[in-house]
Amino acid sequence: MPVTVVVGAQWGDEGKAKIIDLLSKEHTYVVRYQGGHNAGHTVVVDGEKYALQLVPSGVLYDHVIPVIANGVVVDLPTLFHEIDMLESRGISCADLKVSSRAHLIFPWHQAHDAIAEAMRGDDKIGTTLKGIGPAYADKARRVGVRVGEVVDLDHFAETVRARAIAENLVIVQAGEEPLDVDEIVERFVEFGRRLQPYVADTVTLLHDALAQGSQVLLEGAQATFLDLDHGTYPYVTSSNPTAGGACAGSGLGPRDIDRIVGITKAYTTRVGAGPFPTELLDADGDTLIDVGKEFGTVTGRRRRAGWLDCVMLRQAVRLNSLTELALTKLDILDGFDEVKVCTGYRLDGQAIDYYPDRSDILARVEPVYETLSGWKTDLSGARERGQLPPAAQEFLAIVEREVGVPVNVVGVGAERDDYLLWTA
Incomplete structure (x- = not known):
């Protein structure tokens, strides 16, 4: 079966990482297709616990090429913390691929998340305040910043500065302290420089892999009843963890999928x-x-x-x-x-x-x-x-x-x- 999808069938925390780890034995590519660093996947190997938020669980196998696909929103501090943790424990992330089409999370997204949750009063959603929802909102508003933009760091710096200035206006209007624009630009340019070797056209990568006979495992975060369309709205996440979301979030087509494990x-x-x-x-x-x-x-x-x-x-x-x-x-x-x-x-x-x-x-x-x-x-x-x-x-x-x-x-x-x- 060339493509298998693994999806949570409840409200998350079902132990997906354990099953993904089991299935990764027989797959070459393990692909995270949606969500952000608000979801944790934990694998225990010989008593050692690996808690992963962005890097696909299959990274623990030498033969697996881990992919963060276009449907994910990526928090770069978390990603590099995770890479450093894994490599310090002998797990190489050299083959990690991050989609050029994936969107980035910035400090203003986390600020907006906290402001919106505070304004809800007693009707809080229970968001993790990681900036996931605001990052997806920017994607839908067509003002998001995508991973591929780090290939040109000068242009990336200009884009980040313009977005930070614009978002500061909203943050100040909400009564909060403005973000340090210069600090954000400097920090994220360095993150962007480090990200460059990982950036890839993952849609082409995955289709080429299937053409060559490779096995692909699509890994969802959260779960069915946190799906933006089909979950217990409004107490949901900001993306589509369901199997249908695996296609949009990876660039693979419905007819590529043979097996869907809940x-x-x-x-x-x-x-x-x-x-x-x-x-x-x-x-x-x-x-x-x-x-x-x-x-x-x-x-x-x-x-x-x-x-x-x-x-x-x-x-x-x-x-x-x-x-x-x-x-x-x-x-x-x-x-x-x-x-x-x-x-x-x-x-x-x-x-x-x-x-x-x-x-x-x-x-x-x-x-x-x-x-x-x-x-x-x-x-x-x-x-x-x-x-x-x-x-x-x-x-x-x-x-x-x-x-x-x-x-x-x-x-x-x-x-x-x-x-x-x-x-x-």
Whole structure:
């Protein structure tokens, strides 16, 4: 299969990096196609943790060429911090390619992010304040600065200065202190000089790679229900993490894609505000958070947690044309006496089996659960289907029945090799 897409099937933090790392073994190019440094992908190798925000997770393999594609917004301080971290630990980033069409994030984007969030008062979105949304807004307004502009540093400096001066007017009008224009220009010209060797026409690169028979893996950030169009708006990200966004964000066409893997936890989490039908505000929710270490890779924020929601997973299958699921963190449920799976909703007392299209309606639904006995067994050593206890096997069977696609991979621990293949 020449092109595989990996997409989160919930609200993010599903453990995509673990599955991307697994699939990277058989791919030559691993491509990040949207988002920015507001999403963290964590891979654990031999007890060492690699927390990545921009560089694709496949960089940990020598044979992989990592690509940051045109749909990404790039924060250069974060990118170079990440490159330096990886290379200090023996991971080469020499083959990294950054699309000339990708847009850059600047300090004024972060300033606008903070101003807008403060103005929302009690109705905050829960943004990470990384400047992602304002950078995408500039892209849509056609005033953004693209990576390819660093090839001509004199022109790049002029562009950055003009944009910084213009944005300072807005920042001052909002009552904030102006940014230091000269400092920004000087710093970003140096970043631009360092970025030059990585700049590439990644669309041509990827099409040439397919023509030569290479395998390409497209890696999304965030997840389906944070999608700008299909998520729980307005509590969403500023791009399209869904599989459709993989085409726009990479320059590859729909017919190039053969396999679309949706990643889900064995339970559900989300960060920030927004409706959450299966959220647990009790001891079980606290246990999921504590045992699952549900704290953001990027922000450190405590996540919200609840039982697995198969209604939203069915919607994720539809929106992404998922060919399969990879289910992570099954081991986090090891200690529960009972495990629940949401198989439907009730709205105003009436049963519904669809995912509402409005966040205010989603906030009103009540989950309908199927309850299983817990397996009360440590799953971390399981490497084959038959090593799972019957109750855990029943859990996976319910997921497949409710969602309509096979579960092919099951994660049972944090380490790179803590997984088993479920579908025979």
